[in-house]
Amino acid sequence: MMHQDDQPTPVDEMLAESRDFAGEAMTLVEQGLAWLEASGIQWGLAASIVIGLFILFRILRSAVYGVLHRRKKSETTVRNIVAEIVGATNSVFLLLLAAMLVIPFFFELTERQDAWLSRVFTIVFAFQMAFWVRVVVTAFLERAASRHATHDDSSLANALGLLNVFANVLVFAVALLFIIDNLGGDVTALIAGLGVGGIAVGLAAQSLFEDLFAGLAIVLDKPFVRGDFIIFGDNMGTVERVGLKSTRITTLQGQQLTVKNAKLLDYEINNYRRMAERRVVVKIGVIYQTPRQKLAMIPGAIKDIVEAQHGVRFDRCHLAGYGDFAVLFELVFWVQDRDYTVYMDKQQAILLAIHDLFERNGIEFAYPTQSLHIESWPDAGGPAQGMPRMERAR
Template sequence: MSPLEWTIGPVNLVDALIALGVAAGIFALLVFAQRVLLNRWGKFAEGTTNTIDDDLVAVLRRSQWWFLLVMAIYLGTLHLDLPAQGDRFVRSVTVLVLLLQAGLWSSTFLVQRLERYRLKRRETDPGSEMTLSAVGFLGRIALWSFVLLLALDNLGINVTALIAGLGVGGIAVALAVQNILGDLFASLSIVLDKPFTVGDFLIIDDLLGKVEHVGLKTTRLRSLSGEQLVFSNSDLLQSRIRNYGRMHERRVVFEIGVTYQTPRTKLQIIPTIMREAVESAEETRFDRSHFKAYGNFSLNFETVYFVLSADYTRYMDIQQAVNLHVHQRFEEEGIEFAYPTQTLFIATPDA
């Protein structure tokens, strides 16, 4: 028998060698295109203002060698007269590999676009960073779930019955992990409602700190003393939160007391002195100053003003300047600050 008539199963040896040669040639061509032509395209894309071409380059660079190999083998076997079972096997493997590679491409493109948008919005809207992270996570879950269903359908599995079964099983799983799911939905609530964002300073009950990270289950704060505070998302939303990151101005209320021996004419000018002290500082808005009450050992004045900045250090600088100004003016006017004192009246035996 001539070698040209040899067979490998139902396939002629010559046809098999031709298919192998075609597959090898196509694989080499695809590898060359990925490593050489794609690199040149990438350098060209870096010089353009459009970002779509950069993202397409990043997507194509995720092409895996096994995908290129399977596609080359499939194209090489197109002219072979394979039996029905073999043809179905080749097509099924090719479709599965194509679906997996398409999932990688789509996931890469989604991550690239969200990352660009996140960097663009970071300065103007820090809260969008959490939203985009959650959207990216949910988007990838939906994408790979869709790829999995297509792959199972390609294998001949009844996807409709599978989805129904997963629905019933999902209810049981949800009941078992309801605490985790509660934290997950609380995380989505934080992302969508935005009661706080990364960088905000929060006070929760008697704990306080700056938000460092909002995760799917926990939110982490950095306290003033340096340690990290970890809160469950569901517990956090059930707490009373004071968000100083949303403060635009700070209302300041403080009191001073002067001695009962202070003349009435001096008492009348104290509100004016307090106004002068507040208005002499920048980034302030004076509200009021009044003789509030007769204390146990002092005549009490209450002053209210606003600091037009949320910065705590700036507030303390202003309060210090106000205190020093008041101290100087009281010295000039001869007004004495009150401090806790007691006066004892001792009766003599003759009395």
């Protein structure tokens, strides 16, 4: 029978636990030493080679990137694209690639270990491919955008950013589907679910997507840019900003007009800034009492007036016909400037010079008139002698 004095004290329990822990630690040390003695050299050598290959791969990556990349040249040259692909190679991928090359030479892996290693490499390789494809897509977008770039084109930068986002989402979504398929997942059901969800989102945001794609069309096709004066429908004004959803236009009255891009492209757009020169047609009428000699000299005299104006190209001036109350001349000339104020100034100077020409030569401008003719009819059956008769002058 155990007496109360024979029960273990807390100190005895702590000493017993310490002895057990020390025994387990010694066991682990012995097992570790045995493992090191059996395969430690092999693992150490394999790890050293993996690390060495990894460092070599990184040095090669930096060297190839430095040789191929040219900062002074366009970022979208083939040489720079290859350099960017090399630079986008991830260090995790390089480390795993080194391990995959070394491990089969030092260890015989079980079927399960080989399957796990293959899955890890598949995941890393899929994401690495996504990084490479992203570089190529970005370079392609930048190259396409550079053909449409202007001095200050923030809308093009916005469009490029949006396209990059769409491209990145698509590339990494494909990479994720590839990973799921290789891991044994049901990709068909996932794609079907994404398709149904995409249709629902597309229908809900149909108007938004229409404006976005219309904005991209405006930015890339450039029917107009910032600063252009355009006429569409019953509206006209100067383009202040081309956004991805709407375009802002300052009208002649001074207010800002915001138009949805999809609606704006439905109109026929007249872009007056794209005109190299303005064609002007002027109709001039003189009275029928003008002598033939003066009528003959008018085209040549007007030609001299037009050719004396700087920045104006004479086209033609002819006696065009006989009107109801005037002999008609038609003048055609080109103002070699797209600015509307310059066009009005040149036209005004020419018209004033023509007026001065007519004043100096006694030529009168024609205007609608009516004449009252009084005739005397001697026949017995006609109206009384001296009866007035009104006729419209021709």
